[in-house]
Amino acid sequence: MNAFAALADDTRMEIVRLVAKNGELTSTEIGQNFKISPPAISHHLKVLKSSKVLNMKKEAQKRIYSLNGTSINEMQDWLLDIVDLWNKHLDKLDRYVSKIKKERARDKK
Incomplete structure (x- = not known):
């Protein structure tokens, strides 16, 4: 396990x-x-x-x-990798949403 x-x-x-x-x-x-x-x-x-x-x-x-500090550190490292991946995805989503908002604002002018 x-x-x-x-x-x-x-x-x-x-x-x-x-x-x-x-x-x-x-x-x-x-x-x-x-x-x-x-x-x-x-x-x-x-x-x-x-x-x-x-x-x-x-x-x-x-x-x-x-x-067991080694095992705890390994779990922490894995979790930090997952957090990093999600942050990258969320940053990409944020850039996309900002781009869409700018395009809509420009289209309304």
């Missing part, structure tokens, strides 16, 4: 927001913020880890999650 597909789920998106806000959290700390079962939280964390949105390290019996 890719990162965007993993984040399509509201719970997973909220988990990422929570981890981003706190830096690092254990699976237990993450689970305390939701009204779902520990196995459900575990499943969401597994998806986020396998899609490389979150990193996980083990300390004794604890699993500690943090954001």
Whole structure:
């Protein structure tokens, strides 16, 4: 599953927001913020880890999650590319609309 597909789920998106806000959290700390079962939280964390949105390290019996900066940067770069493409399309549309307005104004004279 890719990162965007993993984040399509509201719970997973909220988990990422929570981890981003706190830096690092254990699976237990993450689970305390939701009204779902520990196995459900575990499943969401597994998806986020396998899609490389979150990193996980083990300390004794604890699993500690943090954001995968590389993956987040890759998603950001992709989104910025899409925004750039749309801005280019919108700029082209704006030039076209301005041209039409000028032609109509000239025709009315």
